[in-house]
Amino acid sequence: MKGRLEARASAIGRxxxxxxxxxxxxxxxxxxGVTVTESGEGVVITGRRLRRRxxxxxxLRWIGGWL
Structure with missing residues (x-):
């Protein structure tokens, strides 16, 4: 019973x-100019002069607020 519950919770989380x-x-x-790639455990953001942009x-500034 506990194993099924944990598996279901894990699937919901994923x-x-x-x-x-x-x-x-x-x-x-x-x-x-921004390329976004979903990879494994997260999202990778790439682009030219990304820090300045x-x-x-x-x-781009409020990405953390979306989490």
């Missing part, structure tokens, strides 16, 4: 993480 990764990728996908573009 599904929730997948939804959050997709949500973050979709929000960042609208930012021009992070300071200038509010869409």
């Amino acid at each position: 599904a929730a993480v997948g939804r959050w990764r997709a949500r973050i990728a979709a929000r960042l996908g609208i930012v021009p 992070w300071l200038a573009d509010a869409r």
Whole structure:
């Protein structure tokens, strides 16, 4: 009984993480020049001069707030 409950909870958690990764990728996908890749445990954000753009573009600045 406990094993089935733990397996179900784990599956629900994995599904929730997948939804959050997709949500973050979709929000960042609208930012021009930014490439978003879902990989393993997270989301990888790449782009030219990303740090400077992070300071200038509010869409990149509030990524932590989406979690």
